[in-house]
Amino acid sequence: MRRARDEQDQSAALDRILQLGLGFAVSKVLFSAVRLGLFTELATRPLPYEELRDRLGLHPRAARDFLDTLVALDLLERGPEGYGNTPVTARYLVRDRATYLGGFLEMTDLRLYGFWGTLLDGLRTGEPQNEIRHGGDFFETLYQDPVRRSEFLRAMTGLSMRSAHALADTVDWSAHRVVADVGCAEGGTLGQILLRHPHLRGTGYDLESVRDDFEHRAERFGLTDRLTFTAGDFFTDPLPRADALLLGHILHDWDLPTKRMLLRKAYEALPPGGVVIVYETLIDDDRRTNLTGLLMSLNMLVETTGGFDYTGAECRRWMAEAGFTSSGVRHLAGPESMVVGRK
């Protein structure tokens, strides 16, 4: 009896190893579906097999396996009317919906997928594997190409969207008037917060080259009267003054001295009682369970010269060193949590 159970366990573990080994294939199936606009084609209703195949321009040899793989992955439903979105893909993978996450997946396919191909080099050398593999500054290099810049900034909106909703809903904004987002990208997070809290004004702070993308999105939000852009470089300039400062997926881009410098600058920019809100895929304190946080940290190895993700306990320690009198960690959404520090 026990032997039979051991054999079953072993066989399940072997299946898992096989599936992990084929993880790259799963990623590519998902990326292809997003880039083909499959979930967007199904936005209003399910479609019969032939019609869907023809609309997507798929070869008959490939189409059935491709679509049924997505069914097996719980990313499509198949019923009498054909193939349709699941509630999750309808919400997150249909383009032009406010909840679209696909921008992050598109960027992951176009950039990260290739860069992770030389992970082994990164593991051995500690050097980035992306556009700055042979030197240069990451953001300066990336932003030289306007298409890649916009694609990256859109990806940030997708990555942060669920946390943006959670921040808007769970933080007590009533005590604040002005909130600034440091390294705001397109301003998607700030926009979601301001839409829900009409008494707030917001400043997006980022490099000058981000201005057009930010202002375009502020217009789409209908928030140009309350949401403005301030160009700045947080290495050389002070941070904008505000009652609340957001640092979303910023600290993980940089080495420890820069993380500390940014928290010190945040402290200086806040009035007494002001708060800094750091949010990321924080790694659990025991570094065992938040797989996305650990993978994100390896992604910082691939993408940056010194960046790494970290635990809530580490961040609270750096906040205390910067002068913040109290701090606490709270879960936001999925793998993401925030650390709130009060001056």
Ligand SMILES: C[S@@+](CC[C@H](N)C(=O)[O-])C[C@H]1O[C@@H](n2cnc3c(N)ncnc32)[C@H](O)[C@@H]1O
């Ligand atoms: C990983 S993205 C995070 C975007 C956004 N906060 C989010 O969570 O979706 C990092 C952002 O920091 C900005 N950034 C990089 N270097 C900067 C600098 N020296 N000064 C100001 N912003 C900078 C980038 O342009 C980018 O928008």
